[in-house]
Amino acid sequence: MLDKPLSKSMLDTPVAQRMPREIAPGVFWIGDCLAQRHKGKVYHGYNAAFLVAGEDASILVETGHPKDFPVIERHMNELFARGIAPLKYLFVTHQETPHCGGLGRVLKTHPDALLVGDVSDYHLAFPQYEHRMRWMKEGDEIDLGGRSFMAVEPVIRDLRTTYWGFDTRERVLFPGDGFAYSHYHEDGHCGLVAEEAVSLDLPDVSSTFADLALFWTKFADMNAYCDRLDHLIARLDVRVIAPTHGLPITDVKATVPKVQEGLKAAALMPETGTNEKAPAAAT
Ligand SMILES: [Zn+2]
Ligand SMILES: [Zn+2]
Secondary structure, eight states: OOOSOOOHHHHHSOGGGTOOEEEETTEEEEOOEEEEEETTEEEEEEOOEEEEEOSSOEEEEOOOOGGGHHHHHHHHHHHHHTTOOOEEEEEOSSSSHHHHTTHHHHHHHOTTOEEEEOOTTHHHHOGGGGGGEEEOOTTOEEEOSSSEEEEEOOSSOSSTTOOEEEETTTTEEEOGGGGOOOBOTTTTOTTOOTTTOTTOOHHHHHHHHHHHHOGGGGGSOHHHHHHHHHHHHHHHTOOEEOOSSSOOBSOHHHHHHHHHHHHHHHHTSOOOOSSOOOOOOOO
């Protein structure tokens, strides 16, 4: 745990230079932060990607934001140079830019890799790769050698085509937008797991993200969704959660209730919209 102030040099080191970080054996967190301004504050978000390495094959989960492609590629090459199994699969949780924006480049750079998951519409953007796209349904598994990667129920999703992923060996859940929250660069949160970022107010940053990105949570009973999430976590015996936009969660029992608190709080607030509101003009 982080119990002393962060040194200046750590704040000055971009997160891209501190990754890859192995968050469970053979599961590597890669990518970079994205700074966004909201209500006068600079929030950092991740558009993270994860590489899961089996004995025979590796799978890339999400591609990162298009701006991050050089960083993602460098991180992957570092891992391949260390001897992890070659990239044979790419799984993206859904068809939105921060999740799949590097898809064409990954398929071009890794000609043996197949795109797997809900592959709706990708062939319209990349007809040249249609023969490398494979559908997965919930419960389908891909054998990576010594571990497999499964498509699982997406309890809290952005699009109807979303699937979540799951690594069966280390029991890591990849929930895409499911655990989305920002963090503060100034507080040294970049590159930390949720439990290390002790000064991060998880309910607050989770509710902000839900407010901005998951509008439907305003119109749903989030108690039902949070109960379903608990059910999925228990059924799969999830030990680590690797969200695309949030910090990885390594203590599921302690941290998940804080994120759920944020989702429930955001559902009760009126939507603020994605733009700063200008005062209404006098009539
Ligand atoms: Zn997203
Ligand atoms: Zn950051």
